[in-house]
Amino acid sequence: MIRSTFTKDSTAEDVTQGIDLTGKNIVITGVNSGLGQESMRVLASRGAHIIGTARTMEKAKAAAADVDGKVTPLACELSDFKSVQSCAQAIKALDIPIDVLICNAGIMALPKLELANGFEQQFTTNHLGHFILVHSLVDSVKRAEQGRIVMLSSLSHKMAPKGGILFDNLDGSRWYKDWPFYGQSKLANLLTAVSLSKRLEGSNATANAIHPGVIRTNLSRSMGGVQGFVFNNPLTGWVVGKVIGSKTVPQGAATQCYVATAPELAQVSGKYFADSNEERPSRYGQDEALAEKLWDFSCEAVKEYL
Numbered sequence: 363m364i365r366s367t368f369t370k371d372s373t374a375e376d377v378t379q380g381i382d383l384t385g386k387n388i389v390i391t392g393v394n395s396g397l398g399q400e401s402m403r404v405l406a407s408r409g410a411h412i413i414g415t416a417r418t419m420e421k422a423k424a425a426a427a428d429v430d431g432k433v434t435p436l437a438c439e440l441s442d443f444k445s446v447q448s449c450a451q452a453i454k455a456l457d458i459p460i461d462v463l464i465c466n467a468g469i470m471a472l473p474k475l476e477l478a479n480g481f482e483q484q485f486t487t488n489h490l491g492h493f494i495l496v497h498s499l500v501d502s503v504k505r506a507e508q509g510r511i512v513m514l515s516s517l518s519h520k521m522a523p524k525g526g527i528l529f530d531n532l533d534g535s536r537w538y539k540d541w542p543f544y545g546q547s548k549l550a551n552l553l554t555a556v557s558l559s560k561r562l563e564g565s566n567a568t569a570n571a572i573h574p575g576v577i578r579t580n581l582s583r584s585m586g587g588v589q590g591f592v593f594n595n596p597l598t599g600w601v602v603g604k605v606i607g608s609k610t611v612p613q614g615a616a617t618q619c620y621v622a623t624a625p626e627l628a629q630v631s632g633k634y635f636a637d638s639n640e641e642r643p644s645r646y647g648q649d650e651a652l653a654e655k656l657w658d659f660s661c662e663a664v665k666e667y668l
């Protein structure tokens with residue numbers, strides 16, 4: 363297991379201290395909020411050119427305006443595959459190597475079944491939208507001196523249902539529950555890193571997945587019922603955060619920034635990190651056959667947009 367000197371308390375600034383990213387191009391999805399916003403701020407401060415996406419150009423431009431550094435804002439609505447395709451085409455049109463692609467944007471624990479493009483919304487947004495982006499940009503990542511793809515997974519990938527990915531219920535028509543479906547989407551992010559790492563063998567590019575920790579961000583806004591009320595209320599949410607040992611946003615953004623930039627990880631691929639150290643994922647998260655099945659399924663599901 364790969365160990366670093368960093369801990370749960372390390373921030374994105376700590377893990378990138380002394381790393382010069384001048385001349386590097388870094389794509390980050392979901393830069394208008396939470397961990398994506400903090401990652402953009404810190405990586406831009408280290409000299410990187412950030413290509414920062416948000417659901418709309420207005421949101422992306424507003425987020426970019428807050429950053430001291432070079433940012434190219436772009437629209438990328440992950441549940442709208444045409445929007446993702448246009449975003450990928452706009453990035454490719456820049457004709458630059460992509461040193462890092464951080465698939466960060468996401469939604470969590472939708473209380474009721476929602477569909478987008480015929481699939482459950484979290485599977486569509488968290489997995490399929492990013493899958494199009496990754497598939498379309500992988501050659502640009504390979505063009506970089508040492509390209510990296512970082513998938514935002516979660517400890518919640520361990521909440522994925524029995525079997526890991528419900529290939530016969532991806533539209534939730536048999537049954538739906540908030541956390542198992544969020545877990546499934548985060549397992550899909552993890553398995554994408556596993557499949558990618560196989561496809562990148564022999565190149566200078568790598569793919570890894572991370573769990574950022576538990577951080578109070580806008581992510582919890584969709585959570586329903588009592589848990590949603592408790593977590594989203596400033597006072598009770600703060601108390602729960604203390605009890606479960608939640609991180610601040612600067613600490614939460616650390617692991618993705620570490621995996622995106624640490625020189626010692628140049629040859630490391632197909633791994634899962636938490637608190638800027640390697641961790642063991644669930645049994646499903648290590649299942650290469652499941653990863654391949656998901657890759658093939660995803661290619662077929664979004665083939666019009668690849």
Ligand SMILES: NC(=O)c1ccc[n+]([C@@H]2O[C@H](COP(=O)([O-])OP(=O)(O)OC[C@H]3O[C@@H](n4cnc5c(N)ncnc54)[C@H](OP(=O)(O)O)[C@@H]3O)[C@@H](O)[C@H]2O)c1
Binds near residue numbers: 393396421468581
């Ligand atoms: N916070 C945690 O405790 C935690 C734990 C484990 C994993 N994670 C993962 O960390 C990542 C970042 O989460 P966060 O905590 O920073 O949450 P956040 O503050 O809610 O940020 C999520 C970002 O994703 C964007 N997004 C949501 N739906 C989108 C869509 N359909 N198309 C494009 N962008 C979309 C949001 O845009 P809008 O603001 O416009 O909606 C926002 O920019 C997520 O992948 C999440 O699963 C977080």
